[in-house]
Amino acid sequence: MQSAAAPSHHKSGTGKGHLLEKVMKLLFLIAACFSIIAVLLICFFLFANGIPAMGEIGLFKFLSGVNWRPGNNIYGILPMILGSIYVTAGALVIGVPIGLLTAVFLARFCPKGIYRIVKPAVSLMAGIPSVVYGFFGMCVVVPMIRPLAEKFQGDSYSMLTASILLGLMILPTIVEVTESSLRAVPESYYEASLALGATHERSVYCAVFPAAKSGIMAGIVLGVGRAIGETMAVIMIAGNQPRVPDSIFDGVRTLTANIVIEMGYASGLHRQALIATGVVLFVFILILNVCFSLLKHRSEKQS
Amino acid sequence: MEQTVISVNAINRTSTAQKMKNYSRHPGSLLVFILTVLAAVITVGALAALIIWVLIKGIPNLTPDMFSLTYTTDNQSMLPAMINTVQMVLVALVIAVPFGIGSAIYLVEYAKKGNRLVTIIRLTTETLSGIPSIIYGLFGYLCFNVAIKMGYSILSGGLTLAIMILPLVMRTTEEALLAVPDSYREGSFGLGAGKCRTIFKLVLPSAVPGILSGVILSIGRIVGETAALIFTAGTVGDIAAGLTSSGRTLAVHMYLLANEGLYINKAYAVAVVLLVLVLLLNGVSGLIAGKLKKG
Structure with a gap:
């Protein structure tokens, strides 16, 4: 009786079954809108709390001031902006070549047995907490840099240390995105190049690699986002002096570090200035996100 | 169908000696190959170093x-x-x-x-x-x-x-x-x-x-x-x-x-x-x- 009735419910659109369908669809829709609400809330709270401080300090003064002296009510975050950019650039110098080559190895050079070890290792790297990386940097990388830093009369808690560690931390991001975009390149590219007499290496690097360009760029942009947003590891090893660094052996403070270090005891305009620091970081990240999705769409179109 | 796939694979397979000969003719390719493997070794090596270091230093301290x-x-x-x-x-x-x-x-x-x-x-x-x-x-x-x-x-x-x-x-x-x-x-x-x-x-x-x-x-x-x-x-x-x-x-x-x-x-x-x-x-x-x- 009931089994015969069910399809007719479905068709005629009356009764309890249909109501349930509608209610569930609505519930799923509400769940789906949750991420939109979350992004709107994050934007609202950050901007509402940060922008007044920018107005009070003066947007230009805030962004281009080289002095950060909360005690004297001087708030310039240029050292932190530069610190973030320098450290990220350093991380790219180290992370991008190693990451790209590792991805090529995984996609084109790796025997199956080794792949089963290297691939999980890379995804494990992405899962290791940043405090553990920071602690590793503090206890292993810093002492390694120390003799070199002393030679150049700099600090071992420096831009160089932070760059090395961040380069390591963005590896999994770059490797994973690059590998999947290399795998998306049609096999015929590689085969045609081999048939023309090129070696395996030449075919991979001159035919397959350029074809995956957009995807690889997307991976690098994602890596930039990771590096610029990294907080705990950087605090533990970068020295955190709020001044514009002169050499790679100078300590730096990044935007992220600025927030965590002083938020605990800040109040009034100082606190608002820290939130405004967060707003600047947030805007950086939003720009990077837009770049990332543009590149991703382009690479999807190509393949 | 399967037969042809296997035979194609057999054609593509090269012996180590052949590979060496190829590399001696194309030293650039050899260099690139070495760099690629080196990068993978660095990646895995860094992870291994981190894990081993944490375990060696940490386990005695688990009081x-x-x-x-x-x-x-x-x-x-x-x-x-x-x-x-x-x-x-x-x-x-x-x-x-x-x-x-x-x-x-x-x-x-x-x-x-x-x-x-x-x-x-x-x-x-x-x-x-x-x-x-x-x-x-x-x-x-x-x-x-x-x-x-x-x-x-x-x-x-x-x-x-x-x-x-x-x-x-x-x-x-x-x-x-x-x-x-x-x-x-x-x-x-x-x-x-x-x-x-x-x-x-x-x-x-x-x-x-x-x-x-x-x-x-x-x-x-x-x-x-x-x-x-x-x-x-x-x-x-x-x-x-x-x-x-x-x-x-x-x-x-x-x-x-x-x-x-x-x-x-x-x-x-x-x-x-x-x-x-x-x-x-x-x-x-x-x-x-x-x-x-x-x-």
Whole structure:
């Protein structure tokens, strides 16, 4: 009786079954809108709390001031902006070549047995907490840099240390995105190049690699986002002096570090200035996100 | 057909001697080959160095007083932090999992292609997954701690983390749902079941392993999170008495130990526990995902 009735419910659109369908669809829709609400809330709270401080300090003064002296009510975050950019650039110098080559190895050079070890290792790297990386940097990388830093009369808690560690931390991001975009390149590219007499290496690097360009760029942009947003590891090893660094052996403070270090005891305009620091970081990240999705769409179109 | 595939492979296979001869003719290729392998060795070597270093330095420091139920400035026990971590994971999952799964179901089962709402949802999810944890921490502090007046609490931290892991839960669930063959749905509709029934009785049960592997991955992220928690859940070292009281998780505990500089040995011990937890979670998640692919 009931089994015969069910399809007719479905068709005629009356009764309890249909109501349930509608209610569930609505519930799923509400769940789906949750991420939109979350992004709107994050934007609202950050901007509402940060922008007044920018107005009070003066947007230009805030962004281009080289002095950060909360005690004297001087708030310039240029050292932190530069610190973030320098450290990220350093991380790219180290992370991008190693990451790209590792991805090529995984996609084109790796025997199956080794792949089963290297691939999980890379995804494990992405899962290791940043405090553990920071602690590793503090206890292993810093002492390694120390003799070199002393030679150049700099600090071992420096831009160089932070760059090395961040380069390591963005590896999994770059490797994973690059590998999947290399795998998306049609096999015929590689085969045609081999048939023309090129070696395996030449075919991979001159035919397959350029074809995956957009995807690889997307991976690098994602890596930039990771590096610029990294907080705990950087605090533990970068020295955190709020001044514009002169050499790679100078300590730096990044935007992220600025927030965590002083938020605990800040109040009034100082606190608002820290939130405004967060707003600047947030805007950086939003720009990077837009770049990332543009590149991703382009690479999807190509393949 | 299979015969030809095998023979083609046989033609492509080169012996080591042939390879060597090739490389001697193309030294550039040899150089590139060496660089590629070297990069992979560096990547895996760095990870191995980190793991071995943590284990060697940390295991001797795993003393019984690190596992005492009460936290004092003297013993710096990590057991309270572990219990707080469990509380935090539960709060975050209770919120993120239903929303994440519901959201994925809407995107896969209900939404029509080219729907503008879907584009916006995808855009915002991508944005969420790109936001660094310190921004989440700042937001959680401003929204939950200050505006809603929760103060430093497990609940505030859990809510913040729930938003943070939402994109991960959504994406893995979506992939799991997409992997369920359409014939299941067609068969169910053909037998007269409604959409809702099809989803709950057929599609979701077959997607469980994929969803589970995503959930376990997000547990790993919660366990390792620090920056989003310092200003939302606070840094109290004792077991949080309830959802409204403050408590530090394991990762926050480790950050504080390492940064104060007085308890480096204890920080090593916490590092071992954190690392083993993350290794286990990653392994289990990978195992479930691997089974899914085979089945």
